[in-house]
Amino acid sequence: xxxxxxxxxxxxxxxxxxxxxxxxxxxxxxxxxxxxxxxxxxxxxxxxxxxxxxxxxxxxxxxxxxxxxxxxxxxxxxxxxxxxxxxxxxxxxxxxxxxxxxxxxxxxxxxxxxxxxxxxxxxxxxxxxxxxxxxxxxxxxxxxxxxxxxxxxxxxxxxxxxxxxxxxxxxxxxxxxxxxxxxxxxxxxxxxxxxxxxxxxxxxxx
Numbered sequence: 086x087x088x089x090x091x092x093x094x095x096x097x098x099x100x101x102x103x104x105x106x107x108x109x110x111x112x113x114x115x116x117x118x119x120x121x122x123x124x125x126x127x128x129x130x131x132x133x134x135x136x137x138x139x140x141x142x143x144x145x146x147x148x149x150x151x152x153x154x155x156x157x158x159x160x161x162x163x164x165x166x167x168x169x170x171x172x173x174x175x176x177x178x179x180x181x182x183x184x185x186x187x188x189x190x191x192x193x194x195x196x197x198x199x200x201x202x203x204x205x206x207x208x209x210x211x212x213x214x215x216x217x218x219x220x221x222x223x224x225x226x227x228x229x230x231x232x233x234x235x236x237x238x239x240x241x242x243x244x245x246x247x248x249x250x251x252x253x254x255x256x257x258x259x260x261x262x263x264x265x266x267x268x269x270x271x272x273x274x275x276x277x278x279x280x281x282x283x284x285x286x287x288x289x290x291x
Contacts, residue, residue, distance in 0.1 A: 177203050
């Protein structure tokens with residue numbers, strides 16, 4: 086049996102509102118245009134805009150399977166059903182919510198010749214490393230770190246500012262709960278009463 090050529094890991098990261106999901110969607114759509122077989126996943130804790138698709142803040146979407154954010158569940162979906170043999174490119178949005186075992190699973194997929202594209206936050210609202218993303222960045226073939234626009238001064242923003250008092254690590258939301266900030270105006274744990282970040286309506290599921 087011929088050993089497949091190694092695949093690659095691509096990381097798309099940056100703060101909220103930097104276009105991570107939009108870039109992931111763009112790469113997956115280009116892969117489809119190239120007639121590559123694509124499988125896309127999103128964690129079931131992020132249903133802000135759509136239940137069966139990844140969606141950017143600018144309303145671009147791509148069909149996705151919604152799963153519990155564990156490597157075991159992802160492995161089951163890919164290998165248990167034989168889907169892995171019908172897939173060339175695997176995309177995962179909001180990868181920061183997955184457990185640490187996503188790292189060896191990603192490497193295993195690369196050894197099987199798969200292109201693995203992972204999008205997610207690299208730091209938390211407290212400016213600490215977020216989940217497996219920093220380690221995935223260290224192992225990736227390519228890292229794209231995007232910036233957003235600071236909602237205070239308009240300069241490039243690399244931080245996600247949480248608006249409110251909650252200290253919980255995971256509070257899923259968009260405008261009204263978070264906004265992008267530059268280094269100068271990033272203030273962890275500071276309460277704010279108004280967000281000017283672009284707000285998009287959530288998709289209603291009937």
